[in-house]
Ligand code: AMP
């Protein structure tokens with residue numbers, strides 16, 4: 001098959017790597033990174049250049065297009081590829097609003113009866129502040145639209161909540177993404193990522209995963225795109241996946257189909273497991289990054305076959321085969337991330353890290369230049385290992401990380417520790 005993967009992060013490297021397990025597949029990455037360029041042909045087309053991507057797919061006779069990030073999906077890449085008769089694994093622009101607009105997602109959750117945090121929506125700063133004062137802290141303030149992962153402020157005090165409203169609605173730090181703002185009830189509990197492959201009518205659950213969003217150990221510091229992930233998450237074992245799909249995925253699919261837009265692709269529920277049961281924090285309409293990296297390491301089924309089954313509406317007849325082993329990935333970042341960070345740092349030791357270990361180093365932000373591998377992003381690598389359990393997977397990933405050198409690099413030392421503590425306590 002000829003496959004085009006769109007995007008340039010660790011998730012896209014993992015998808016390319018998975019497709020290339022079948023050597024007969026020819027894979028292109030747009031634009032790709034220093035990790036995909038050995039496995040796929042990188043093209044210079046940006047992930048949001050929809051007409052150029054369609055032209056490329058047509059010219060190269062692509063059999064399957066796989067957008068990694070949300071942006072091309074919200075911009076309508078699936079609609080555009082479908083108009084050109086090219087199979088594309090992902091929702092149409094209407095369904096992608098589940099991620100692109102948090103108020104739309106709330107509307108669907110309410111319609112579908114999915115448990116989620118109570119919430120009010122505002123377009124007026126004064127009204128929003130009045131409401132925040134009436135509710136009192138803690139509160140969660142969310143920009144409605146896409147804000148590069150920075151549109152959510154968990155405010156522990158009223159002052160923080162009011163300041164966040166001022167920044168979003170007054171100073172417009174996220175631009176039009178915060179024309180509408182949500183003020184949400186603060187929930188407590190453990191977070192789990194729950195992803196399903198969807199074919200418009202049916203959903204096939206993937207094993208659970210847990211991301212680590214805060215930048216520093218012990219879940220402190222600002223939120224990032226994700227500092228590491230592992231699968232399965234003991235909080236959501238395999239025998240609860242079907243029940244969870246019934247609660248948070250299938251009702252949404254029914255709503256979307258009822259609106260004339262059946263959901264196809266990955267539907268990802270970010271869950272908070274509260275004392276009052278699971279609640280949905282957000283939907284994503286694509287694989288998570290870094291959750292995709294451990295998931296791809298575990299998946300034994302052919303990914304292209306599964307994706308085509310979704311596109312053709314027959315996922316219910318497919319079976320998901322994956323290793324029972326645990327996979328865990330730790331993200332190596334450039335210092336300063338998620339704020340500004342330096343680029344161009346030389347990375348060495350990858351061959352040693354991967355040799356005879358089964359470890360795969362997925363690249364998130366790298367480029368090859370004059371025979372050297374240089375960093376080019378905030379999240380540079382995701383060092384991903386398998387192990388017979390969470391402790392073993394953690395040891396294997398951190399063991400491999402020790403062999404990798406990058407000046408000005410840092411990573412969390414506790415990816416997986418929450419899961420290990422949960423297993424000890426239960
Ligand atoms: P979101 O993009 O909506 O998933 O929000 C990003 C992060 O903010 C989540 O992963 C949570 O850690 C936190 N968060 C979001 N909504 C809430 C909420 N209602 N209560 C507590 N924390 C939240």
Ligand code: GLY
Pocket residue numbers: 211225226284287288289290291
């Ligand atoms: N890892 C969280 C996300 O991809 O949104």
